[in-house]
Amino acid sequence: MSERSERPVRTAAASKPLDVAIIGAGFAGIGAAIRLRQKGITDFAIFERDTRVGGTWRDNTYPGAACDIPSRLYSYAFAPNPDWSHTYSGSGEILGYIESMVAEFGIGPSIRFEHTVTGLDFDEMTGLWELSFTKGRRKVKARSVVVASGPLSNASLPNIPGIDDYEGHKIHSARWDHDYDFTGKKVAVVGTGASAVQIIPELVDKAASVKVFQRTPGWVLPRVNRRTNAVTRQLYRQAPITQKLARDAWFWGHESVALGVVWNTPLTRVVERVALLHLRSQVSDPWMRRQLTPDFRAGCKRLLISNDYYPALQKDNCKLVTWPIAQLSPRGIRTAEGIEHQFDAIVFATGFDISKAGAPIPITGRDGRVLGDEWSRGAYAFKSVAVEGYPNLFLTFGPNSGPGHNSALVYMEAQIEYLSDAIGLLLDRDLRMLEVRRDRQDAYNARIQRRLESTTWNSGCSSWYLTEDGFNATMYPGFGTQYVRQLARVELGDYVLTPRDAARAPGADRGIAVSLG
Numbered sequence: 213m214s215e216r217s218e219r220p221v222r223t224a225a226a227s228k229p230l231d232v233a234i235i236g237a238g239f240a241g242i243g244a245a246i247r248l249r250q251k252g253i254t255d256f257a258i259f260e261r262d263t264r265v266g267g268t269w270r271d272n273t274y275p276g277a278a279c280d281i282p283s284r285l286y287s288y289a290f291a292p293n294p295d296w297s298h299t300y301s302g303s304g305e306i307l308g309y310i311e312s313m314v315a316e317f318g319i320g321p322s323i324r325f326e327h328t329v330t331g332l333d334f335d336e337m338t339g340l341w342e343l344s345f346t347k348g349r350r351k352v353k354a355r356s357v358v359v360a361s362g363p364l365s366n367a368s369l370p371n372i373p374g375i376d377d378y379e380g381h382k383i384h385s386a387r388w389d390h391d392y393d394f395t396g397k398k399v400a401v402v403g404t405g406a407s408a409v410q411i412i413p414e415l416v417d418k419a420a421s422v423k424v425f426q427r428t429p430g431w432v433l434p435r436v437n438r439r440t441n442a443v444t445r446q447l448y449r450q451a452p453i454t455q456k457l458a459r460d461a462w463f464w465g466h467e468s469v470a471l472g473v474v475w476n477t478p479l480t481r482v483v484e485r486v487a488l489l490h491l492r493s494q495v496s497d498p499w500m501r502r503q504l505t506p507d508f509r510a511g512c513k514r515l516l517i518s519n520d521y522y523p524a525l526q527k528d529n530c531k532l533v534t535w536p537i538a539q540l541s542p543r544g545i546r547t548a549e550g551i552e553h554q555f556d557a558i559v560f561a562t563g564f565d566i567s568k569a570g571a572p573i574p575i576t577g578r579d580g581r582v583l584g585d586e587w588s589r590g591a592y593a594f595k596s597v598a599v600e601g602y603p604n605l606f607l608t609f610g611p612n613s614g615p616g617h618n619s620a621l622v623y624m625e626a627q628i629e630y631l632s633d634a635i636g637l638l639l640d641r642d643l644r645m646l647e648v649r650r651d652r653q654d655a656y657n658a659r660i661q662r663r664l665e666s667t668t669w670n671s672g673c674s675s676w677y678l679t680e681d682g683f684n685a686t687m688y689p690g691f692g693t694q695y696v697r698q699l700a701r702v703e704l705g706d707y708v709l710t711p712r713d714a715a716r717a718p719g720a721d722r723g724i725a726v727s728l729g
């Protein structure tokens with residue numbers, strides 16, 4: 213769909229429904245706002261529960277927080293940044309990038325901070341969504357909604373017996389307490405995932421002692437992080453094509469890794485071999501190597517990228533504990549063999565409450581349908597973006613949109629292009645409802661679930677990608693190129709388009725299944 217700079221600019225009025233309500237001012241919400249505006253859709257507001265933009269990169273400020281995807285690829289193609297300081301950036305620099313986009317594209321005035329959305333209700337008679345907020349905020353109506361609340365936005369403490377009994381300091385990786393001084397303290401870290409491997413080297417340098425409680429070791433690959441020198445930055449600034457070429461090179465490099473990470477192929481053995489060589493080169497003690505060797509296929513859980521995790525584990529003040537945690541006591545952690553380990557503080561790098569089943573917020577769609585109920589066994593959508601029964605509603609990072617091998621931002625950008633085109637269609641044609649067809653959604657999901665069967669994620673390990681029943685509602689089983697291509701165009705034939713003046717009795721004559729696409 214073409215850009216619509218010619219569309220008459222609609223301005224927000226308090227009493228008039230918004231054209232678009234965006235939930236969340238993280239990477240996805242800000243990106244959606246930018247592209248909507250660039251396409252001439254200006255009557256939108258972003259509702260953000262916090263007082264700052266940035267989402268996961270505002271929340272994850274633990275020491276060592278960084279992205280394990282190169283910054284040139286972990287950024288939007290429509291907002292290139294020649295000034296990334298390193299190959300991989302820290303969370304502060306990424307947050308700065310998001311804030312600079314807000315300023316550069318003039319998104320700030322459209323953000324309503326401290327607006328926590330508590331519910332979305334669709335009115336089929338008017339084709340409007342109503343957004344409810346926590347106490348004290350007036351409800352808002354909108355013709356369309358973009359749910360950009362993020363999959364990793366709810367930090368969760370693990371359900372370990374006795375967690376409330378522990379009397380020391382408890383810190384979750386995504387809610388770091390910067391006032392707490394770890395100097396000279398006895399500290400535990402629970403978890404050895406992507407957050408933990410970044411936190412542990414920093415803590416080991418500061419605390420008196422660190423015990424790392426590992427339930428499952430992950431595959432760790434080396435990380436080559438280089439400073440971007442002034443000449444390169446100047447080149448990117450003066451000849452933007454060079455930066456695009458660098459981004460493309462990173463994209464295709466990651467894309468090729470899919471063959472060993474998404475599917476279990478001979479290349480998976482190569483990935484495992486590289487990780488084992490990395491382990492062997494950094495850990496000399498065979499027993500420790502054994503404790504750190506995964507027993508699942510590389511890719512099944514998220515790959516870890518670190519050069520300083522293994523060295524940190526071997527420092528004199530660090531100890532790896534592989535006994536399962538039985539419970540927390542008032543003074544520390546009791547492991548299954550009966551030992552109580554006492555700590556001043558426990559860091560939980562245990563991940564997030566990820567919405568794989570149920571809805572991220574209560575959403576009531578057409579005919580009173582409740583998304584949380586329909587998704588109770590696992591979430592599904594059409595191309596991860598639209599859901600039948602929930603017209604004019606679009607998801608970012610929706611079901612089965614996660615990459616295991618490439619940048620989430622590439623996927624997110626494709627979603628944003630798609631949903632902003634769909635919203636443009638809704639507004640241009642003055643539709644009451646734009647709703648994905650059930651048959652198209654079912655066929656899409658049947659294909660996705662079939663293809664997932666042969667991926668590494670479904671090969672038998674437990675991870676946040678799967679529900680408790682083993683349903684994979686998280687990952688996209690394919691190359692990034694395929695994911696992006698399927699979202700390149702809004703095919704009208706995939707949707708039911710209901711004109712504004714169509715019969716309004718709920719359930720009656722819900723428009724025409726247009727087959728033009």
Ligand code: N01
Nearest residue numbers: 278279280370403404405406407408427428514561562563
């Ligand atoms: O969380 P995780 P995370 N008792 O779920 C363990 C993104 N991210 O915050 O493997 C004991 O990966 C759990 O053990 P096990 C990225 O997408 C990105 O580290 O379940 N241990 C595991 O070791 C990532 O995937 C970057 O057996 C318990 C750990 O806690 C996602 O965020 C950086 C436990 C949780 O690992 C989440 O990463 C950081 C219990 N009861 C994060 N419960 C980038 O660089 C859980 N664990 C882009």
